[in-house]
Amino acid sequence: MTVTEAAAERLIRIGEVARGAGVSVRAVRYYEQQGLLVAERSPSGQRLYRPDAIPLVRFFQQMFAAGLNSRRITELLPCWDSGHTDAEQRAMLRAERDRIQAKADDLQAALDRLDELIAVTDTHP
Amino acid sequence: MTVTEAAAERLIRIGEVARGAGVSVRAVRYYEQQGLLVAERSPSGQRLYRPDAIPLVRFFQQMFAAGLNSRRITELLPCWDSGHTDAEQRAMLRAERDRIQAKADDLQAALDRLDELIAVTDTHP
């Protein structure tokens, strides 16, 4: 087994990425289109990913769930990849963090509201 | 002042509802269209609301923020209004509550992720 083959063996196709991350194949293609994900190509044109594409896609999902859009995520990706940031990026990180915190607070308020309603409707059937 | 006049004095127009709840006039009309909100009409056709439309609209916003859509909210409105529910509605309330809780957990995970990233980029400038 050559070094090249050993390296090639670490590449997976889009279906495996999708299954591994729990998203659709279409979603993975979409991420590439948005510049979130880069893939090599096999001679026949199929996308080939390194295995760490899976946790990366999970990270995307997490950020999407937190309300960030593709563009924001691409802007944050350099920090994620390199651990290296300029002041502007650090400010953006904190801004997003605060937005998510506020959103979490809103959710908690909604939760309290519903719990209150549940308590009333349970004692008041 | 007659009783009727006293009652009429308690009715406000759409602009006041919108300002009071911090949403657009368009949004309030939309809520009516979705069956979330009912309004009386003045002889000239203007919508007239009781003042408690304002907290009600705030409640809608809170539920929207929690990821419920108009239809779900209309389904939950009877509980909210009357405090009376059947088994199906109580199940729905709990299901939504659990969904929101899961969402809150996701947000917290995203927050932890970002905080971790912030810590790294701060010590690693």
Add this chain to the structure above:
DNA sequence: CTAAAACCTGACGTTGGCGTCAGGGGCAAG
């Protein structure tokens, strides 16, 4: 070898909560 499974590139469809424009009306202040 062959059939099924997986992959490819477009490109249009969906969903929801509004924004926004078009065109028109009423009504109190100056």
Add this chain to the structure above:
DNA sequence: CTTGCCCCTGACGCCAACGTCAGGTTTTAG
């Protein structure tokens, strides 16, 4: 009177993250 503010009804526009269909190639299992 007219100016300006608020209100009305449609109806099209928008955005974002995909779903989905069409029509064709590649890879894999038996």
